[in-house]
Amino acid sequence: MPRLVHASDRALLVVFDDAITAAAAKDVRALYEWIASDPPAAVVDLHPAYATLLIRYDPMRCDPDALAREVERRAGSLSHRPLRDGRLFEIPVQYGGIHGPDIAEVARATGLSEAAVVAAHTAAHYDVCFVGFSPGFPYLAGLPERLHTPRREAPRPQVPAGSVAIAGRQAGIYPVRSPGGWNVIGRTDFSLFDPSRANPARLTAGDRVRFLVAGTRS
Amino acid sequence: MSTLRVVAPGFLTTVQDLGRPGHAAAGVSASGAADPLALQIGNRLVGNSVGAAGLEMTMIGGAFRFESGGVFAVAGSDTGAQLGERDVAPWRPYTVRAGETLVCGALRGGARAYVCVRGGVSVPLFFGSASTHLLTGLGGFEGRALRADDRLRLGAPGSGEAFDRAVDPTGIPGYRPGEPFRATEGPQASWFQPAARAAFYDTPWRVAEACDRMGIRLSGRQVPLVEPRELATEGVLLGSIQVPPGGLPIVLFVEHQTTGGYPKIASVIAADLSRLGGVRPRDTIRFEAISLSAARELLRAQVEAVDALFS
Numbered sequence: 087m088p089r090l091v092h093a094s095d096r097a098l099l100v101v102f103d104d105a106i107t108a109a110a111a112k113d114v115r116a117l118y119e120w121i122a123s124d125p126p127a128a129v130v131d132l133h134p135a136y137a138t139l140l141i142r143y144d145p146m147r148c149d150p151d152a153l154a155r156e157v158e159r160r161a162g163s164l165s166h167r168p169l170r171d172g173r174l175f176e177i178p179v180q181y182g183g184i185h186g187p188d189i190a191e192v193a194r195a196t197g198l199s200e201a202a203v204v205a206a207h208t209a210a211h212y213d214v215c216f217v218g219f220s221p222g223f224p225y226l227a228g229l230p231e232r233l234h235t236p237r238r239e240a241p242r243p244q245v246p247a248g249s250v251a252i253a254g255r256q257a258g259i260y261p262v263r264s265p266g267g268w269n270v271i272g273r274t275d276f277s278l279f280d281p282s283r284a285n286p287a288r289l290t291a292g293d294r295v296r297f298l299v300a301g302t303r304s
Numbered sequence: 305m306s307t308l309r310v311v312a313p314g315f316l317t318t319v320q321d322l323g324r325p326g327h328a329a330a331g332v333s334a335s336g337a338a339d340p341l342a343l344q345i346g347n348r349l350v351g352n353s354v355g356a357a358g359l360e361m362t363m364i365g366g367a368f369r370f371e372s373g374g375v376f377a378v379a380g381s382d383t384g385a386q387l388g389e390r391d392v393a394p395w396r397p398y399t400v401r402a403g404e405t406l407v408c409g410a411l412r413g414g415a416r417a418y419v420c421v422r423g424g425v426s427v428p429l430f431f432g433s434a435s436t437h438l439l440t441g442l443g444g445f446e447g448r449a450l451r452a453d454d455r456l457r458l459g460a461p462g463s464g465e466a467f468d469r470a471v472d473p474t475g476i477p478g479y480r481p482g483e484p485f486r487a488t489e490g491p492q493a494s495w496f497q498p499a500a501r502a503a504f505y506d507t508p509w510r511v512a513e514a515c516d517r518m519g520i521r522l523s524g525r526q527v528p529l530v531e532p533r534e535l536a537t538e539g540v541l542l543g544s545i546q547v548p549p550g551g552l553p554i555v556l557f558v559e560h561q562t563t564g565g566y567p568k569i570a571s572v573i574a575a576d577l578s579r580l581g582g583v584r585p586r587d588t589i590r591f592e593a594i595s596l597s598a599a600r601e602l603l604r605a606q607v608e609a610v611d612a613l614f615s
Contacts, residue, residue: 091491092488092596093490093491093539093541093544093568093571094488094490094541094543094544094571094572094573094574095488095571095573095574095596095599095600095603096541096574097541097571099491099538099539104536105536106536118329122329130325130326131325131326131327131328131334132328132329133328133329133538133539133540133562133563134329134539135536135537135538135539135563136536136537136538137536137538138536138538138539139539140328140538140539140540140541142325142328142541145574145600145603146603146604146607150596150600216329216563217329217330217331218328218329218331218537218539218561218562218563219331219537219561219562219563219564220331220439220440220561220562221330221331221332221440221442222330222331223331225537225563261331262440262441262442263440263441264439264440265439279330279331281430281431281442285330286330286332286431287330287331290329290330291329
């Protein structure tokens with residue numbers, strides 16, 4: 087059973103697991119999709135993540151304990167809920183050079199050549215676990231273990247939009263410029279966040295991602 | 305059409321409303337006014353709906369020329385403002401003629417003050433909100449802080465009447481200057497050493513220079529964990545107090561990221577969030593632990609006290 091925590095006087099945190107597991111990720115998606123499509127009164131925002139869902143509510147418009155009971159009921163009966171079908175996105179990347187300033191450091195830390203880093207990054211299949219941190223930023227699972235690299239010691243104050251990056255076991259793409267501490271290995275022109283669209287974030291939880299070397303496929 | 309021309313922008317002036325909750329799953333935090341209570345009261349003074357967009361000034365106010373007549377109020381910190389020869393006090397509505405310029409000076413109290421204009425400031429909405437998100441350059445006026453010679457469109461006034469007198473909100477619950485920030489236990493409070501948790505509430509924290517709309521960094525002592533532990537990235541909130549490996553807390557503020565991987569020792573209560581907007585670099589602030597039920601009682605009392613100002 088998931089654990090419910092009052093994260094503040096206006097938020098509930100549903101914890102499916104303390105570790106990052108595929109089962110917890112599925113439960114987070116199922117509860118998120120259920121609450122997003124049929125929100126209990128006074129729910130104002132939902133923050134899905136690896137193994138948790140943070141539910142922000144307006145404490146002036148609900149009884150927090152009653153809301154907690156409703157969330158607990160739903161969280162305990164997720165097994166039969168169908169999940170939205172994910173889509174596959176193929177994302178072209180220019181690796182290394184000015185586009186991937188940290189690829190040399192990743193190569194050094196992993197003992198691979200830069201070409202082998204690119205080969206490993208493009209060979210893998212990734213799942214979008216959730217979108218968080220900054221607008222449209224996808225947290226991707228599926229980074230091959232031989233690419234696991236510690237994050238940069240000092241975060242960069244500004245990482246350019248489109249930066250393709252890795253940190254620890256995580257992979258991601260910075261859709262908009264922001265500070266960031268992940269190792270940037272390449273850049274894509276693929277637009278991940280377009281404020282002019284009704285759903286500005288292109289990727290959502292459950293989608294799948296493959297990276298391609300830009301220019302190798304028409 | 306009515307416009308407001310920026311003569312001088314001040315230190316950091318942005319268009320803000322009450323933000324855009326509801327899009328955290330797309331990685332978009334709510335943003336919005338750093339001191340939402342001041343913006344709401346300012347709007348009520350000029351007869352706007354509480355969430356109309358106004359100008360948020362930081363540390364040093366700006367100068368704004370009204371190209372047509374209207375009604376405005378300055379809400380929040382006293383800016384020593386003047387309209388021609390007239391002194392402009394905060395928390396009361398003023399009528400202005402076409403061609404007059406409101407000149408605000410250095411903020412004398414907290415770090416933020418708002419210019420609310422009848423009709424509100426009109427900019428293209430992003431996710432339903434006029435709020436500027438500085439970090440990503442989204443929303444507000446061209447996604448950025450205002451500059452000299454920017455021309456802001458004003459909206460058409462609604463049916464609400466401007467209020468007929470000044471108000472004094474400085475005594476309402478949660479908004480009294482100098483009080484500690486009340487906080488409830490954060491989701492990882494038990495990860496911290498018991499002595500460190502107690503010390504967190506005893507320590508006068510110094511606000512670092514790195515204090516912006518994204519976060520308020522504190523120094524004063526380190527808050528150590530019981531043992532080193534990895535937190536799987538999870539959702540975070542405005543007012544969450546996270547402690548990175550260095551042990552110095554950061555209060556997440558209005559432009560916070562939607563998720564984070566640092567443990568959180570405490571969460572500032574809803575009733576005290578507006579007062580975070582007044583915090584300046586080098587201020588000393590304290591936290592006080594309270595229960596969830598006491599926090600909700602304070603919020604209820606605050607909402608009633610704000611309504612009472614206008615009865």
